[in-house]
Amino acid sequence: ETGVTQSPTHLIKTRGQQVTLRCSSQSGHNTVSWYQQALGQGPQFIFQYYREEENGRGNFPPRFSGLQFPNYSSELNVNALELDDSALYLCASSFTGSGEKLFFGSGTQLSVL
Amino acid sequence: GESVGLHLPTLSVQEGDNSIINCAYSNSASDYFIWYKQESGKGPQFIIDIRSNMDKRQGQRVTVLLNKTVKHLSLQIAATQPGDSAVYFCAEKNGGGADGLTFGKGTHLIIQP
Numbered sequence: 001e002t003g004v005t006q007s008p009t010h011l012i013k014t015r016g017q018q019v020t021l022r023c024s025s026q027s028g029h030n031t032v033s034w035y036q037q038a039l040g041q042g043p044q045f046i047f048q049y050y051r052e053e054e055n056g057r058g059n060f061p062p063r064f065s066g067l068q069f070p071n072y073s074s075e076l077n078v079n080a081l082e083l084d085d086s087a088l089y090l091c092a093s094s095f096t097g098s099g100e101k102l103f104f105g106s107g108t109q110l111s112v113l
Numbered sequence: 114g115e116s117v118g119l120h121l122p123t124l125s126v127q128e129g130d131n132s133i134i135n136c137a138y139s140n141s142a143s144d145y146f147i148w149y150k151q152e153s154g155k156g157p158q159f160i161i162d163i164r165s166n167m168d169k170r171q172g173q174r175v176t177v178l179l180n181k182t183v184k185h186l187s188l189q190i191a192a193t194q195p196g197d198s199a200v201y202f203c204a205e206k207n208g209g210g211a212d213g214l215t216f217g218k219g220t221h222l223i224i225q226p
Binding site: 004033035040041042043044045046047048056058090092100101102103104105106107 | 145147149154155156157158159162202204206212213214215216217218219
């Protein structure tokens with residue numbers, strides 16, 4: 001176990017709705033990253049937070065946003081859900097700001113109907 | 114297209130044999146590489162990492178080899194066990210910034226009894 005916990009484990013939403021996913025980082029880790037993993041694919045980088053600020057972002061639209069809190073926990077928010085947003089959303093933490101050697105949680109499986 | 118990929122989607126090996134999982138990358142600026150193991154229903158689990166100033170790194174029962182000339186990365190697993198059955202991903206990163214890891218599609222390792 002990595003010590004990174006995510007909630008909820010599964011979620012079903014309808015197109016157009018908004019969703020918030022939550023993550024608690026491993027103790028001592030100050031950096032959190034979010035990844036999207038479609039079925040049968042490798043994870044894709046959404047963004048990274050370090051010291052409560054976004055310091056890196058992948059090729060995802062602005063309707064994907066996030067927060068990092070002083071205790072290093074984090075949220076991923078997705079607005080105006082689309083069918084293609086159905087995926088496993090993974091949170092990962094590390095103790096450097098570089099986003100290397102990430103430790104992943106088990107993910108939240110989001111289904112958009 | 115993806116900058117990191119794997120040569121085979123599925124690899125079947127006999128229990129006790131050594132496994133070799135290959136990965137090709139296209140971004141010559143990448144200087145950090147990492148292997149993850151992902152079991153069904155779980156997030157990726159860190160196996161081993163290597164920086165571009167090294168050619169080889171060993172862990173417990175695992176070895177990562179990096180050939181920068183041909184942009185090739187491999188993961189060797191010694192004495193493969195049933196618990197090694199999983200999907201294995203290689204990932205790369207460019208520089209010390211917050212660009213995130215770029216993952217390949219994964220190789221499914223199947224252990225035959």
